[in-house]
Amino acid sequence: MLNFPIIVLNFKAYSEAVGEKCVKLAEYAEEVSREYGMSIVVAPPVTMLSRIANSVSIPVFAQHVDPHLPGSWTGSITVEMIKEAGAAGSLINHSEKRMILSDISIVIKRLREEKLVSLLCTDTVETTRAGAGLSPDMIAIEPPELIGTGIPVSKAKPEIVIGAVEAVKKINSSIHILCGAGISSGEDVGRAIELGTEGVLLASGYVKAKDPRLILSSMAESALKAWEKTQSSK
Amino acid sequence: MLNFPIIVLNFKAYSEAVGEKCVKLAEYAEEVSREYGMSIVVAPPVTMLSRIANSVSIPVFAQHVDPHLPGSWTGSITVEMIKEAGAAGSLINHSEKRMILSDISIVIKRLREEKLVSLLCTDTVETTRAGAGLSPDMIAIEPPELIGTGIPVSKAKPEIVIGAVEAVKKINSSIHILCGAGISSGEDVGRAIELGTEGVLLASGYVKAKDPRLILSSMAESALKAWEKTQSSK
Amino acid sequence: MLNFPIIVLNFKAYSEAVGEKCVKLAEYAEEVSREYGMSIVVAPPVTMLSRIANSVSIPVFAQHVDPHLPGSWTGSITVEMIKEAGAAGSLINHSEKRMILSDISIVIKRLREEKLVSLLCTDTVETTRAGAGLSPDMIAIEPPELIGTGIPVSKAKPEIVIGAVEAVKKINSSIHILCGAGISSGEDVGRAIELGTEGVLLASGYVKAKDPRLILSSMAESALKAWEKTQSSK
Amino acid sequence: MLNFPIIVLNFKAYSEAVGEKCVKLAEYAEEVSREYGMSIVVAPPVTMLSRIANSVSIPVFAQHVDPHLPGSWTGSITVEMIKEAGAAGSLINHSEKRMILSDISIVIKRLREEKLVSLLCTDTVETTRAGAGLSPDMIAIEPPELIGTGIPVSKAKPEIVIGAVEAVKKINSSIHILCGAGISSGEDVGRAIELGTEGVLLASGYVKAKDPRLILSSMAESALKAWEKTQSSK
Numbered sequence: 001m002l003n004f005p006i007i008v009l010n011f012k013a014y015s016e017a018v019g020e021k022c023v024k025l026a027e028y029a030e031e032v033s034r035e036y037g038m039s040i041v042v043a044p045p046v047t048m049l050s051r052i053a054n055s056v057s058i059p060v061f062a063q064h065v066d067p068h069l070p071g072s073w074t075g076s077i078t079v080e081m082i083k084e085a086g087a088a089g090s091l092i093n094h095s096e097k098r099m100i101l102s103d104i105s106i107v108i109k110r111l112r113e114e115k116l117v118s119l120l121c122t123d124t125v126e127t128t129r130a131g132a133g134l135s136p137d138m139i140a141i142e143p144p145e146l147i148g149t150g151i152p153v154s155k156a157k158p159e160i161v162i163g164a165v166e167a168v169k170k171i172n173s174s175i176h177i178l179c180g181a182g183i184s185s186g187e188d189v190g191r192a193i194e195l196g197t198e199g200v201l202l203a204s205g206y207v208k209a210k211d212p213r214l215i216l217s218s219m220a221e222s223a224l225k226a227w228e229k230t231q232s233s234k
Numbered sequence: 235m236l237n238f239p240i241i242v243l244n245f246k247a248y249s250e251a252v253g254e255k256c257v258k259l260a261e262y263a264e265e266v267s268r269e270y271g272m273s274i275v276v277a278p279p280v281t282m283l284s285r286i287a288n289s290v291s292i293p294v295f296a297q298h299v300d301p302h303l304p305g306s307w308t309g310s311i312t313v314e315m316i317k318e319a320g321a322a323g324s325l326i327n328h329s330e331k332r333m334i335l336s337d338i339s340i341v342i343k344r345l346r347e348e349k350l351v352s353l354l355c356t357d358t359v360e361t362t363r364a365g366a367g368l369s370p371d372m373i374a375i376e377p378p379e380l381i382g383t384g385i386p387v388s389k390a391k392p393e394i395v396i397g398a399v400e401a402v403k404k405i406n407s408s409i410h411i412l413c414g415a416g417i418s419s420g421e422d423v424g425r426a427i428e429l430g431t432e433g434v435l436l437a438s439g440y441v442k443a444k445d446p447r448l449i450l451s452s453m454a455e456s457a458l459k460a461w462e463k464t465q466s467s468k
Numbered sequence: 469m470l471n472f473p474i475i476v477l478n479f480k481a482y483s484e485a486v487g488e489k490c491v492k493l494a495e496y497a498e499e500v501s502r503e504y505g506m507s508i509v510v511a512p513p514v515t516m517l518s519r520i521a522n523s524v525s526i527p528v529f530a531q532h533v534d535p536h537l538p539g540s541w542t543g544s545i546t547v548e549m550i551k552e553a554g555a556a557g558s559l560i561n562h563s564e565k566r567m568i569l570s571d572i573s574i575v576i577k578r579l580r581e582e583k584l585v586s587l588l589c590t591d592t593v594e595t596t597r598a599g600a601g602l603s604p605d606m607i608a609i610e611p612p613e614l615i616g617t618g619i620p621v622s623k624a625k626p627e628i629v630i631g632a633v634e635a636v637k638k639i640n641s642s643i644h645i646l647c648g649a650g651i652s653s654g655e656d657v658g659r660a661i662e663l664g665t666e667g668v669l670l671a672s673g674y675v676k677a678k679d680p681r682l683i684l685s686s687m688a689e690s691a692l693k694a695w696e697k698t699q700s701s702k
Numbered sequence: 703m704l705n706f707p708i709i710v711l712n713f714k715a716y717s718e719a720v721g722e723k724c725v726k727l728a729e730y731a732e733e734v735s736r737e738y739g740m741s742i743v744v745a746p747p748v749t750m751l752s753r754i755a756n757s758v759s760i761p762v763f764a765q766h767v768d769p770h771l772p773g774s775w776t777g778s779i780t781v782e783m784i785k786e787a788g789a790a791g792s793l794i795n796h797s798e799k800r801m802i803l804s805d806i807s808i809v810i811k812r813l814r815e816e817k818l819v820s821l822l823c824t825d826t827v828e829t830t831r832a833g834a835g836l837s838p839d840m841i842a843i844e845p846p847e848l849i850g851t852g853i854p855v856s857k858a859k860p861e862i863v864i865g866a867v868e869a870v871k872k873i874n875s876s877i878h879i880l881c882g883a884g885i886s887s888g889e890d891v892g893r894a895i896e897l898g899t900e901g902v903l904l905a906s907g908y909v910k911a912k913d914p915r916l917i918l919s920s921m922a923e924s925a926l927k928a929w930e931k932t933q934s935s936k
Contacts (some may be wrong), residue, residue, distance in 0.1 A: 064309025543766025
């Protein structure tokens with residue numbers, strides 16, 4: 001279902017991420033995805049999940065999912081719930097929603113059983129290596145200290161991105177690796193792909209942009225250009 | 235908006251609580267609410283919140299809400315989100331989703347600011363007394379060891395219910411007190427009200443019932459009967 | 469065992485809080501306590517608890533204790549453990565170690581059963597009111613945003629201190645109320661007592677002071693002076 | 703410092719794990735260690751750490767350690783604290799004290815920097831593989847559902863132990879792998895080693911035994927016998 005390179009847009013709990021504004025942000029993403037023929041995923045707040053999944057045809061991810069099976073759990077978000085709401089997958093272990101190791105493992109397995117995509121967030125080369133041992137579909141490495149800063153990880157810490165790419169390839173080369181934190185321009189996205197990643201995970205760089213549609217178009221263009229370059233050089 | 239006595243139905247993460255089945259459970263509640271002219275609240279999973287709020291005209295509660303303001307929070311459920319989804323209030327601190335004291339306090343305040351109803355769950359006379367100090371709209375005392383057992387708190391631990399009622403009235407008599415855990419029949423509901431509560435919080439007793447509509451009707455009838463008795467004896 | 473006014477010194481996990489330096493910090497406190505005939509409590513790291521309790525005769529508190537009974541718990545700190553180590557009580561729910569409401573309630577009860585002193589930390593007038601409902605021996609209100617700033621709560625937010633004092637007296641006048649956050653001089657301590665508290669909780673203001681013994685003497689002196697004043701005016 | 707095979711004794715928060723009884727349990731372990739010339743580690747409660755480290759010459763581990771550097775943390779247990787108390791290492795992520803992935807990674811690094819031994823607990827082949835990516839000194843796989851049951855993992859789930867051994871060897875063959883859960887006899891220990899592990903982690907099987915010294919002797923004997931067999935067959 002997913003092609004690469006890929007851009008994953010985390011709407012977080014921003015005020016722009018509820019109601020009509022959220023639908024707009026998802027629709028722009030759909031338009032850019034179509035225009036460039038490129039995979040773009042949106043991750044709206046959980047209360048907007050079904051509405052967004054009904055509004056756009058690009059993949060919609062949850063931002064978090066709990067390890068519980070259906071049952072006597074109050075306030076939990078199960079894999080069954082997000083699937084029923086139309087989600088195609090979920091972020092896991094985002095730096096703003098860390099999980100214990102055993103729960104991460106359970107969630108990845110449960111998503112796989114339900115044919116949903118797992119996108120595990122990690123913060124260092126070591127935790128990326130650990131995460132790779134759990135065989136998620138994708139891993140996004142995001143040094144938390146750069147999140148929301150506008151200082152792109154691909155520029156500030158290229159060695160972490162390169163190290164993560166290498167670590168993943170060594171352990172399980174079928175896992176797709178993205179990077180995130182501080183990504184806010186086409187240039188940042190291009191560089192991320194040149195470092196060996198297959199895409200990016202971003203939030204404020206899209207949601208808080210003056211012209212989200214424009215910035216996303218520029219990101220898609222840069223992503224495809226860099227992708228072509230890296231593929232042809234293989 | 236809410237009248238008393240009241241029945242609050244927590245759908246938890248039961249397999250019956252997603253999709254069409256969830257809508258049905260909410261619709262039955264709406265029908266019984268109309269038939270008996272009595273407040274019945276449903277608390278579906280967060281992914282179903284907007285759909286249920288659009289399907290029925292009785293109040294819909296979230297099962298949990300986080301203390302965060304809109305912003306850079308991934309996987310969190312804010313008061314703004316549940317409000318936009320159509321919620322009229324939220325459970326707080328359910329025994330399956332305990333919160334730290336300061337977050338409970340923040341959530342109660344934030345719900346009030348947004349004109350949403352707060353229903354705080356507690357487990358003992360002491361935590362009920364503490365909870366009353368935070369001035370939620372409602373408190374439901376539920377000894378966790380009875381949850382899901384079918385052994386009603388109103389029968390097994392009447393002294394806890396009575397103690398909670400007294401504690402609340404002493405600290406802040408405008409708080410409405412409910413009880414929960416093990417409630418599965420009209421008789422259980424009636425007894426809860428005779429002990430001085432203004433309603434009940436239940437989950438499996440409704441969701442897992444063979445005939446949820448029938449059992450809820452019987453609960454509503456018993457509630458009203460017991461209510462009349464206790465009111466007239468005042 | 470405890471007299472008022474009281475100064476509680478939280479050593480936190482500062483590098484000064486282990487080994488010989490920790491013993492010195494406790495000994496200074498003991499000296500000042502003797503010199504001024506005033507209650508001073510020290511709360512060293514848990515690994516230093518028994519050593520400090522064996523080194524000084526002033527009361528030694530744990531910084532945190534878990535709600536568990538003795539049993540199959542790995543890495544937990546039980547009330548039995550700190551008692552056996554010689555602790556006279558424990559801080560509970562410090563802003564750097566928040567606990568869920570029901571665990572706070574259990575810990576207060578368990579400390580009481582073991583005849584240990586409970587010192588509950590709160591952050592607002594509301595959580596202080598809630599905390600008072602749990603009947604700890606002492607409550608210390610500390611607005612977390614002032615902790616470690618050197619801006620004393622007694623100066624920056626006197627209305628919170630006054631509100632907390634009033635709230636506690638209303639709910640349970642046998643609870644002793646302290647305040648904390650930003651306290652770093654005798655003047656700060658004096659002012660805290662003039663606002664109606666019975667003492668202070670501080671950390672860096674003592675541990676990180678150039679001359680901890682000197683600053684503590686000045687605090688004790690100011691505390692006693694302010695105490696006399698407030699008592700005589702009653 | 704550590705030789706293999708190894709037996710790690712987790713004293714948990716059992717009532718036998720404080721005061722004189724705890725010292726006795728550590729002394730028995732020291733005696734058996736000497737008698738059999740075999741590595742035996744004890745992990746007492748954190749309040750007993752320094753006392754036990756001063757009482758016996760075998761390695762003493764903490765049961766848990768937090769990721770924080772020395773600083774403004776209340777109630778935390780830092781690597782510096784346990785080192786100063788005399789610990790030679792620490793359990794990490796026990797099923798009764800789970801940690802988020804990034805904290806596990808930090809703790810392993812910080813223990814290594816302080817030349818302390820890291821013993822990571824895992825629960826499945828997947829989390830063992832993930833854990834191996836973090837390069838702890840040792841990993842103990844313990845299916846939580848067998849802990850405290852007396853049903854030894856080495857008998858009930860040999861495939862998990864074998865799978866964990868293989869996973870670790872593939873990722874980082876310098877990591878020592880142990881197993882735990884339900885181990886209560888010499889036979890259990892022997893079988894664990896025959897499955898390819900280099901030792902065991904146990905708690906109630908030792909602490910709650912009628913004659914802990916006797917059972918530990920039998921475990922040491924079986925361990926060495928099985929070890930010899932597996933080594934000679936290599």
